[in-house]
Amino acid sequence: MLESFATLAAHRGQAGLEAAVELLEETQRWPESELLQQQLLLAGRLIAHARKSVPWYRERLAHTASAPLTLDRFHELPILSRADLLDHRQELKSSETLPGHRTVREANSSGSTGRQVTVEIDSASAAVTRVIALRDHAWHGRELTCKAAGIRAIVSGASAPLGRHVPRWAPSPRSGPLALLDVHTPVRAQLEWIEREAPAYLATYASNAAALVEAGERHGVSLPSLRELGTFGEVLPDGLRDAAMRVWNVPVVDSYSCVELGYLALQCPKGTTYHVQSESVLLELLRDDATPCAPGEVGRVVVTALHAFVMPLIRYETGDYAMAGEPCRCGRRLPVIERILGRARNMMVLPSGDVLWPRYASNILGKLFPLRQFRLVQTSLRELVLEIVPARPLSVDEERGLKSLVVETLGHPFELELRTVDDIPRSPSGKFEDFVCRVPRTSLTARSG
Numbered sequence: 221m222l223e224s225f226a227t228l229a230a231h232r233g234q235a236g237l238e239a240a241v242e243l244l245e246e247t248q249r250w251p252e253s254e255l256l257q258q259q260l261l262l263a264g265r266l267i268a269h270a271r272k273s274v275p276w277y278r279e280r281l282a283h284t285a286s287a288p289l290t291l292d293r294f295h296e297l298p299i300l301s302r303a304d305l306l307d308h309r310q311e312l313k314s315s316e317t318l319p320g321h322r323t324v325r326e327a328n329s330s331g332s333t334g335r336q337v338t339v340e341i342d343s344a345s346a347a348v349t350r351v352i353a354l355r356d357h358a359w360h361g362r363e364l365t366c367k368a369a370g371i372r373a374i375v376s377g378a379s380a381p382l383g384r385h386v387p388r389w390a391p392s393p394r395s396g397p398l399a400l401l402d403v404h405t406p407v408r409a410q411l412e413w414i415e416r417e418a419p420a421y422l423a424t425y426a427s428n429a430a431a432l433v434e435a436g437e438r439h440g441v442s443l444p445s446l447r448e449l450g451t452f453g454e455v456l457p458d459g460l461r462d463a464a465m466r467v468w469n470v471p472v473v474d475s476y477s478c479v480e481l482g483y484l485a486l487q488c489p490k491g492t493t494y495h496v497q498s499e500s501v502l503l504e505l506l507r508d509d510a511t512p513c514a515p516g517e518v519g520r521v522v523v524t525a526l527h528a529f530v531m532p533l534i535r536y537e538t539g540d541y542a543m544a545g546e547p548c549r550c551g552r553r554l555p556v557i558e559r560i561l562g563r564a565r566n567m568m569v570l571p572s573g574d575v576l577w578p579r580y581a582s583n584i585l586g587k588l589f590p591l592r593q594f595r596l597v598q599t600s601l602r603e604l605v606l607e608i609v610p611a612r613p614l615s616v617d618e619e620r621g622l623k624s625l626v627v628e629t630l631g632h633p634f635e636l637e638l639r640t641v642d643d644i645p646r647s648p649s650g651k652f653e654d655f656v657c658r659v660p661r662t663s664l665t666a667r668s669g
């Protein structure tokens with residue numbers, strides 16, 4: 221059933237795409253056990269294919285029984301780390317071409333070390349991604365004929381003041397036009413561009429969305445045509461949903477995806493939790509001992525891409541952490557992620573060795589102090605540096621107040637140094653992290669190895 225869904229999506233043009241979206245209306249209400257069984261069927265095929273034609277897996281999966289795959293057997297399969305993917309990309313490619321699966325493009329995702337993870341995207345996965353995009357639009361009631369705008373990392377041709385214009389933003393002939401702008405554009409210029417373009421839907425990285433809303437409030441920019449602020453690619457900042465409602469009277473709709481795997485989870489239309497896109501990926505949230513997380517527990521995100529046969533990613537550890545959620549009351553039975561917490565490099569290490577996701581009043585610092593940008597960098601178990609780009613030089617009192625606010629909200633007696641810098645650039649991938657840990661974490665690395 222799930223395989224026929226991918227085939228529909230890939231091979232019958234627009235009618236196929238729409239039929240596949242309709243099929244997803246059914247699968248999202250399947251009992252959990254039925255969906256899992258279908259996922260294991262596909263995963264079993266993927267594993268057999270990988271064992272036969274992918275050098276990396278030939279030996280690693282040699283002892284996997286060819287009998288039907290069970291969840292227990294699946295849990296015994298080795299985990300593929302980002303480091304494995306970085307170092308063994310060629311060995312992860314299949315030597316066999318299967319009908320319906322070919323490479324459509326390469327996708328690059330930047331890692332914490334600055335090295336890029338490159339994955340070959342399978343035509344079947346790409347088709348599934350289009351279907352899930354349509355599902356997302358349907359879930360959130362978007363009118364496809366409207367205009368949309370996207371602000372993201374774009375290689376070329378989308379710089380301010382004009383950006384770039386393409387005829388469609390949704391994979392549908394009814395789709396309205398899309399205006400694109402490079403996210404490295406200064407925020408004020410981005411706002412002017414949005415005002416001129418007047419889109420109904422705007423999508424950008426979560427940190428950029430927060431910066432836009434904040435600047436919109438500060439400069440009194442209203443966006444009357446805007447219906448929704450879509451976010452992706454980063455952890456949603458605290459307070460962004462409220463701020464977007466207050467400033468522009470629009471909801472924030474987040475989605476969870478990654479370059480290597482496409483959509484992993486979409487925001488539930490009835491709330492702020494996320495539904496795993498189980499028709500496309502088998503997503504696990506694992507504790508340190510590799511057992512599955514219960515609702516309320518935070519674990520490592522490990523994903524198997526069910527339709528990617530060109531370069532199989534089986535139990536691929538994305539580097540993200542997320543909290544498992546309770547079953548959703550909206551009627552959809554797709555597994556629930558309560559919150560997405562971010563990557564290991566965004567976790568703070570306490571002197572005790574414990575790690576946690578820090579909260580340091582980052583949602584209000586820019587309002588309380590004249591700061592254009594800031595980023596907290598942990599340099600040792602006891603020391604942090606708050607890099608700041610001030611709008612004007614801070615007074616001694618302001619510096620003292622800023623430092624004590626940050627240390628107090630962190631809740632741990634760190635030594636904090638303020639360091640004034642000219643700019644805190646986004647990474648080439650367009651992302652911005654307001655907390656970065658530079659302390660080597662042997663224990664964490666060992667556990668997630």
Ligand SMILES: [Zn+2]
Nearest residue numbers: 488548550552
């Ligand atoms: Zn739901």
